[in-house]
Amino acid sequence: DGHQDLVGGVGIAQHLSSLGWIAAFTIIFFTTARRNEGKHQAFVALRSAEEGMPDKISSWALVKEPVKWCVGMSAVLAYAWICDRSGLIASRNKTSEPLIGYIALAVIAIGSAMSFKHDSSGKSGFLCNSQTDEWKGWMQLFLVYYHYLYPSPQPLGVYVTARIVVASFLFMTGYGRTMSAMKKSSSFSSFVFASMMIRLNLFVILLSIVMGRTFCDYYFSPLVTFWSIFFYSLHTLGRRIEPHWRILIAAVCCFLLSVNSQRDPNKFSFARIIFSPLRPVLSSSATSFDQWLFRSQLDCFSPLLGAVVALQQHRIREALQWLDAQKKSLYVIGVSLA
Secondary structure, three states: OHHHHHHHHHHHHHHHHHHHHHHHHHHHHHHHHHHOHHHHHHHHHHHHHHHOOOOOOOHHHHHHHHHHHHHHHHHHHHHHHHHHOOOOOOOOOOOOOHHHHHHHHHHHHHHHHHOOOOOOOOOOOOOOHHHHHHHHHHHHHHHHHHHHHOOOOOOHHHHHHHHHHHHHHHHHHHHHHHHHHHOOOOOOOHHHHHHHHHHHHHHHHHHHHHHOOOHHHOOHHHHHHHHHHHHHHHHHHOOOOOHHHHHHHHHHHHHHHHOOOOOOOOOOOHHHHHHHHHHHHHOOOOOOHHHHHHHHHHOOOHHHHHHHHHHOHHHHHHHHHHHHHHHHHHHHHHHHHO
16 A cells, blocks of 8 residues: 555656646746747738738637647547546457558558659758658558557567667657757747747647656657757757767767666666656656666667768768769660660
């Protein structure tokens, strides 16, 4: 009973901590938004003057999108609770069904292949938003199939594919944060940071509260949040430093993080040192602290690779353009010889 009370107390403390994070980020978000309100109204007035539109916005227009978001979010959370916590729907242990799994993977492969498009304008660029968004969408669909169809232990090929998908998400975290930091119009304000944290964590925090779980049980969101904070801090605090030196600092940090990846308690572990103060947030009765160390060390070089690719993006783009030109030249030569 004492142990249960302790676990319950820890769970309540973590939920209160989660609510505190929501409140803090929301306060920062709306405080900064109030500061920018005058600029926004000036922009609306200028745009209205240019386009002949009314320079006032109705109250419903201001709250329409937030209301739609709240209704949609509430519906998703209610659906999750009804399916998994209400007892209205029976549950059973998952059984491996390889044929259905392979069919699902084939559907993803065929669907992603059919979505290929050739950009004749050449404006999309290398790893533009439309490409990375679609990439993330197909990977999310794969992860849904992966968790729904394959109980532990999963087939090796499927597990490796899932690890590649997770590493790809972390790759895009490092890539996206670095690309944003290198833009001339990049902003390092508290508003940008708060909006990023809310976007990454709000749904997971609400879901953990509704489902009676803790934030760390949905490990992927804390993992992406950690790397987002890491690269945001790196590029914010080091914005006076040349980008390649920042990436070098990131490489050193990733190397230190990977030390003692076997998590031997008798050996030095940089990861254990830096994450130990966050143990109450990163562990629970269902998720051990060792699991967090495993997941944070497993793909620690993926976001670094994304940052390196972002740093060298212009060279990669030039190389791809050169290859495309060579391909066209070879095609012309082949047609001429034919």
